[in-house]
Amino acid sequence: MEALIVQLRRLQETALAELTKISATKDLTNWRVQYLGKKSELNALSKQMGGLRQEERPLFGERVNEVRNALEAAYLERQTALAAAEQALRLAQETIDITLPGRAIGRGAIHPISRVIQEIEDIFLGMGFSIVDGPEIETDHYNFELLNLPKDHPARDMQDTFYLSDELLLRTHTSPMQVRTMERMQGDVPIKVIVPGRVYRRDEDDATHSHQFTQIEGLVVGEGIRMSDLKGTLESFAKALFGPEQRVRLRPSYFPFTEPSAEVDLLCVHCHGEGCRVCKGTGWIEILGAGMVHPRVLDMSGYDSTRYSGFAFGMGPERIAMLRYGISDIRLLYQNDLRFLAQFARA
């Protein structure tokens, strides 16, 4: 038996030595067949057990199993190691330049004016307002007269108008929709609407004027609407648009279709009230015109001014876009240079 044991040990040594020389998983199979297969030397040795004494057999059998197990274990270990090395190599070879761009999925941009309009719409939708649209070609009647601006009223000078005929014009503001909305509602309350839209004035185009621009009008009509409600509503709006630290300041002003009227200032979005170049050192920037709906406008639109009251406001998305995005020339908004527009690609 001693001789067989020696042979076993030598076999194990040889097999393990062979195994370490193998460097590719595909060559492992041959080794396995040679040392662990049916026709392997180990199998042949184990078959010689029959020639041993009865009492030697279990011991020898045990030795054979030990060798087999050792070889199996070595095989598995080697296989795992080689496979890992091979995969690592393959992955290394598959490495790509991750700094190259991805396949382009074209992305344009919403126009900055539309961005501002949508944002403002969403704020007022959240406050329960609806959005209404109206005609850009208006009658003198709706654009002026029903807004308490009779013909030859000196305040018509405030808005130089593009006329298409004696009676038809390009609306100079979105305010005619105040009247049209009240007429459509036929005395129902509450009215809570905003009106975004294009408007036109006979202004020479320059860095701060555009003959075409946009406005957002707001109108609330109901019973018991107070001037303080106007301030509260605009303050909520300002906080939603520019941040919770916002405040509004009202200054007396004049619009023919509101009484009392106010200019509405917000804390300067640039310096937050410290005073800077944008706000000309005042800490405030003028953003809206507003006021309580003029009793004559209410009465002309079918709402008894002794019973109902309301407020209206108007603002310019261009001005807000210019403040928010640091645009210094309004003409950039209408030039539609894609290099300019591409700066607004953020969703």
Add this chain to the structure above:
Amino acid sequence: MKVSYQWLREYVDLADLSPEALADKLTSAGLAVDAVEPRNKGVSGVVVGEIVAARQHPNADRLRVCMVNVGTGEPLQIVCGAPNANPGLRVPVALPGATLPGGVQIRRTTLRGVESNGMLCSAAEIGLETRLLPSAQATGLFVLPEETPIGEDIVKVLCLDDVVLDIDLTPNRSDCFSIRGLVHEVAAILRSRHSFPEHIEAPKGAGESPIAIDLATERCPRYEAQVLDGINQTSSPLWMQMRLIAMGIRTIDLVVDVTNYVMLEWGQPLHAFDADSIAQSQIVVRQAHDGEELVTLDGQKRTLTRDMIVISDPEKAIGLAGVMGGENSEITASTRRIALESARFDGSSVRRTGQRLGLRSEAQQRFEKGVDPAAISPALARATALLVELGGARPIGPSVAVHQERKAGDSWQIPFVPEQCREALGFAISNDEMEAIFHALGFGVHRQEDKWLVEVPSRRADVTLTADLYEEIARLHGYDNIPSTVTVLPVTPGMRDRRQAMLAKARVLLVNMGLFEVRTYALTSPDALAPLSSPYRPIPLLLPMSDERRVLRTHLLPSLAEVAVHNLAHQVPGGAVFEIGKSYLTSELPLRSQPQEREVIAMLWFGETEGTLYEKARRYDFYDAKGVLENLLAALGADASYVRSAIPWLHPGRSADIVAGEETIGVVGELHPETAKAFGIDRAIYAEIDVASLLATRESDMQAKALPRFPGSRRDIAIVVDRETLVGDLLRTVRERLATSGLLQGLRAFDVYVGEGVPEGRKSVAITMFFQHAEHTLTDDEIEQLVATAIDALRVNHNAQLRS
């Protein structure tokens, strides 16, 4: 409106309130002050001096050597280049050490060998606006009146320590177009007293007034005139000139300056006629006759119309009421007697006349906004008194005043309920505080329990309604004191309607497909629209500002083409843009009613794609546009098909109408080469969706169906058809033929091939079909039969051959 701080301070106690602080208070009360400008532009060390002697400079032809008495004993020797540096004149003298506007420092110096101890100054050199001075004072040394004290600081003499507030008056506050109105306003804001007189006692001449007045138009409610004799036609005193200049009015001579001064002070424009030019000494205020002519003071011959008001005598017009006097009644050096007019004319009429004639004087602006009837008499009395005092004039008789029956009330009453005011404004303010505010404004208050009557003086024509009183209360209590509250209204849902929601979605979808939103002008030129040969004639503006923007667009393509041209000219190689905008369509011109405003989503692809590592730059083509449209319309729930278009400005072979249901909802196509050329671009693809039509189509269903439990099978076939055959037609044939089976679940073309192996004039189309049955797995036989049916239909309808 420019206003002198010192003039205001003459009537109202400003205490220690600086001009800047006053400006803040005015702004807070609704009179926005745009600028606070000191009159002194940097003058110090300049005094009044008298030239006692002047001789020729020995070494310079144009210079004179003057001896100037500045009140310090020895006269100063000063070299001067002004042609009017003559002995006896009192002029501003900048002493050594003086500073002039622009930081100019005056030093003792030697000019061509002669010592000069200062500088004699012109108006410009001491910072006066020469355009507001009489031409004689605008150049050369600024000549001061003979009685000006020698040695006096010029800052004091010329009131340069005054400060001018530039107030941006809102159109309703015509009352503040005067010192009088501003004094009342400032006193109300500060709750302080003022000393502005309400009445002026005019010096009365003996006897009767020689003038008679006839009001022959209702557009002149009141007219008053005073005749004066023996006026000394001189210049007005310095203080008056300086106040006029401070408030931006040109000084001319005593009579004109006094009328302007009183206008600034009282807000009531005055006019002076040569009384002897008025035939029969009778003033007739009437409407002009159509075609009547009048040469106005500016020398222009004006042709008048019936709706203009003229001042006339029984023979001729002598002035355009409230706008400009006539040359035939102008005050000249030979004028003996003058007639001063103080009147009220209809604002609208004055405004129209001014607009028609292109005139816009200070007086006219005041008439337009309305003058205070209560100021007409005192203003005339004030002017009379000033002419008597400053020009030695003698009034002839009293003034003559005529007014229409309907005498404008000097005040009116407005009902006011304090509790309702508090409710309307939303803040707490006591009744007494409200009453105090009204009193500060000069309004009377009749308290009757909780119902008041507030009496408003005629100078506040803007206050006629209860709401106007609310504003006065809010304004003077301070808008800053208004709290922020929340409306107590029923809850309303805020949501976009179907159109608004759809457009918001479309905008995001298009952006995510690489298109940039643009916003273009609705106004354009007929030339820009010409390439489209539209059946609609564009609607023109009555008064365009430029040729490029004189009609409303009838289509969006020219606007987008302009965007393309701009970008291609600015190193942008190409791109895709869209606009949600309107075109304006009418079939009747001139326009009689509101036209159709057609809203579209317009898109344009121009130039090249941006090349990437994975796909080379290439020109945009029809299928780029169609891909976007398919995606967009699917996302918006519209089932669309594409039919060859016959639009002449598109490429006939590369354009399609977009059809949903029975309706054409849009178009897509490459521009016709001639159209593209006309727009100055090379090649571009245009598409538009009509928003109203899209909204009118039925939205596709979104209903979940159970997923099939049995596998389906795919079959590919390749057929050969004529080149002109549309793949869409082939697919429709298959779809229709197999429709009844209900088993065709997928169908598309995956290859179109022309070339080797395909006969001339034919093309090979590979089609894949996917069949599936809900209840069982289809057998090969069933599938083969379906495929055979499809092939048969293709053969019959399209002369298709199966390609082996």
